[in-house]
Amino acid sequence: MKDKIIQFLELTGFTWFVPLVKLATGDSPKRQLQELAKMVGIPLLAIVIFLGLWHVGAAKVVTSLGQVPGPVQVYEQATILVDEHYQERAKEAQFHERQEIRNAKKLEKNPDAVIKVRAYTGKETYFDQILTSLWTVFVGFFIASLIAIPIGIISGLSNTLYSALNPLIQIFKPISPLAWLPIVTMVVSAVYVSKDPLFAKAFVTSAITVTLCSLWPTLINTAVGVSSIDRDLINVGRVLRLNYLTTVFKIVIPSSIPMIFTGLRISLGIGWMVLIAAEMLAQNPGLGKFVWDEFQNGSSSSLGRIMVAVLTIGILGFMLDRIMLTMQKFFSYDKNAVIR
Amino acid sequence: MEKYLNIDHVSIDFPTPNGPFRALDDVSLKINKGEFVSIIGHSGCGKSTVMNIVGGLYQATQGGVILEGKEVNEPGPDRAIVFQNHSLFPWLTAYENVELAVKSIFKGKKSAAEMKDWINHNIELVHMSHAKDKLPAELSGGMKQRIGIARALAMEPKVLLMDEPFGALDALTRAHLQDSLMEIQADLNNTVIMITHDVDEAVLLSDKIVMMTNGPAATIGEVLEVDLPRPRQRLELSDDPKYNHFRSEVIHFLHERHARKVA
Numbered sequence: 001m002k003d004k005i006i007q008f009l010e011l012t013g014f015t016w017f018v019p020l021v022k023l024a025t026g027d028s029p030k031r032q033l034q035e036l037a038k039m040v041g042i043p044l045l046a047i048v049i050f051l052g053l054w055h056v057g058a059a060k061v062v063t064s065l066g067q068v069p070g071p072v073q074v075y076e077q078a079t080i081l082v083d084e085h086y087q088e089r090a091k092e093a094q095f096h097e098r099q100e101i102r103n104a105k106k107l108e109k110n111p112d113a114v115i116k117v118r119a120y121t122g123k124e125t126y127f128d129q130i131l132t133s134l135w136t137v138f139v140g141f142f143i144a145s146l147i148a149i150p151i152g153i154i155s156g157l158s159n160t161l162y163s164a165l166n167p168l169i170q171i172f173k174p175i176s177p178l179a180w181l182p183i184v185t186m187v188v189s190a191v192y193v194s195k196d197p198l199f200a201k202a203f204v205t206s207a208i209t210v211t212l213c214s215l216w217p218t219l220i221n222t223a224v225g226v227s228s229i230d231r232d233l234i235n236v237g238r239v240l241r242l243n244y245l246t247t248v249f250k251i252v253i254p255s256s257i258p259m260i261f262t263g264l265r266i267s268l269g270i271g272w273m274v275l276i277a278a279e280m281l282a283q284n285p286g287l288g289k290f291v292w293d294e295f296q297n298g299s300s301s302s303l304g305r306i307m308v309a310v311l312t313i314g315i316l317g318f319m320l321d322r323i324m325l326t327m328q329k330f331f332s333y334d335k336n337a338v339i340r
Numbered sequence: 341m342e343k344y345l346n347i348d349h350v351s352i353d354f355p356t357p358n359g360p361f362r363a364l365d366d367v368s369l370k371i372n373k374g375e376f377v378s379i380i381g382h383s384g385c386g387k388s389t390v391m392n393i394v395g396g397l398y399q400a401t402q403g404g405v406i407l408e409g410k411e412v413n414e415p416g417p418d419r420a421i422v423f424q425n426h427s428l429f430p431w432l433t434a435y436e437n438v439e440l441a442v443k444s445i446f447k448g449k450k451s452a453a454e455m456k457d458w459i460n461h462n463i464e465l466v467h468m469s470h471a472k473d474k475l476p477a478e479l480s481g482g483m484k485q486r487i488g489i490a491r492a493l494a495m496e497p498k499v500l501l502m503d504e505p506f507g508a509l510d511a512l513t514r515a516h517l518q519d520s521l522m523e524i525q526a527d528l529n530n531t532v533i534m535i536t537h538d539v540d541e542a543v544l545l546s547d548k549i550v551m552m553t554n555g556p557a558a559t560i561g562e563v564l565e566v567d568l569p570r571p572r573q574r575l576e577l578s579d580d581p582k583y584n585h586f587r588s589e590v591i592h593f594l595h596e597r598h599a600r601k602v603a
Contacts, residue, residue: 232427238415333431
């Protein structure tokens with residue numbers, strides 16, 4: 001049991017907790033405490049020093065929106081955002097309750113009455129916006145992977161195709177999401193016309209922009225991974241007379257999985273960075289729009305709320321990276337490889 | 341008598357920016373069924389190229405290879421190859437590595453249970469049953485090569501090709517594997533072509549030693565028939581005058597008549 005927990009923590013990268021688990025199970029307390037001090041104490045100290053510098057530094061800068069908020073004010077804004085979320089949810093529940101009662105009364109008077117069920121149209125809360133951002137980046141990243149992995153595999157297998165695609169990849173790779181966005185917006189407006197769209201245009205635009213920017217690391221890493229397969233492994237496949245598809249699925253993909261995941265991890269990181277910029281301009285109701293709206297709003301609490309968003313973006317980005325790291329470790333056949 | 345495997349006037353050119361480079365020139369060799377043939381020569385003499393042509397991985401520029409009356413043009417499981425660096429799939433266990441080969445060759449010919457027995461039988465043959473569920477990374481070099489041999493044997497090849505199979509192993513492990521190979525050979529009586537640069541290994545294992553001249557345009561210098569009785573014992577042979585005679589023949593060929601000018 002204990003070993004299993006430790007193994008899980010190591011796989012997921014939460015090595016901080018390993019000494020805690022060992023401590024809880026009574027494994028030489030003194031050494032575990034030393035380990036803990038080293039692994040948790042040092043990062044914790046760094047965070048405390050950072051907060052201190054922030055607190056002192058922020059007080060010295062005065063903007064047109066007032067003083068730059070320090071950690072305390074940012075924390076206050078975070079609690080306010082959480083409160084707002086619960087208030088909004090309570091309002092929503094009340095709205096639905098009222099509607100149900102009203103409809104029930106109507107039906108009581110006249111069983112044939114046509115009743116209307118309306119959806120609640122209150123504003124999104126901070127948590128809704130976080131979920132929107134996560135969903136958008138996931139969709140964009142998913143489409144990008146769906147395109148990049150197969151193309152990467154095929155171009156890794158064929159030198160001709162690789163030399164054909166390489167200049168295109170190199171040209172498109174460094175393009176900023178802000179440059180793509182106007183084009184994507186116009187194309188989406190022109191092509192994606194529907195009376196009752198399944199997804200909002202802003203969402204589609206943001207997701208496609210994420211796709212365009214997060215395509216390249218996966219594509220390049222997959223192609224490199226595939227083209228650097230041990231020749232002898234391919235020769236084994238030739239001796240066994242495996243056909244093209246079997247070779248791809250049994251030999252090529254498994255042996256390039258570590259490189260593919262390295263690419264996916266970089267792609268997701270880029271996608272998350274790109275998303276915030278895309279949401280700001282496309283007005284997709286996620287964290288990017290939140291930041292932009294607060295900036296336009298310009299109240300005394302705006303800077304604090306933006307900083308909450310900035311920290312949220314950072315922490316979520318870190319968590320996404322951890323998830324990818326865990327998957328990378330899980331799928332890598334070389335369990336001894338050091339992956340950070 | 342019609343020979344089992346006939347390497348017939350094989351030459352091969354590799355294209356280089358300065359025109360074709362002739363690696364092998366007019367190599368002819370006839371091998372009987374059940375014969376164990378070693379090809380020995382200095383590194384770079386093209387001995388691996390001979391094997392790759394028989395294996396079908398390379399195409400001869402001139403001449404060809406005929407196995408049981410049919411020309412060899414592409415790789416196939418009838419000419420299983422044991423690579424120097426084991427070439428096991430690192431993401432599969434020892435068992436699964438053999439399984440991949442067996443499943444792709446005997447699909448539709450053997451039932452699932454028969455295949456399982458056949459895989460286990462071949463793993464047992466190389467004495468690896470205890471570690472069949474381990475990944476290659478968890479096995480020692482010698483163990484990996486044993487699984488590589490098991491995988492090749494499981495293909496039921498007409499000719500077993502071995503490219504310096506023990507070259508990457510330490511001397512003791514190598515001796516161990518050589519003994520295992522002789523034991524298996526006594527059982528199965530396979531036709532084997534083995535590339536080696538180890539004189540003792542060649543004399544101990546082979547019925548016939550093919551000595552190659554240095555490249556470019558390498559060809560067969562001499563063929564030595566090793567008619568030592570089997571089963572052969574490493575210890576007894578080390579004092580056997582006949583064994584030492586064969587040994588010195590090969591050494592004289594390699595280091596006197598065809599010594600490499602530049603190491």
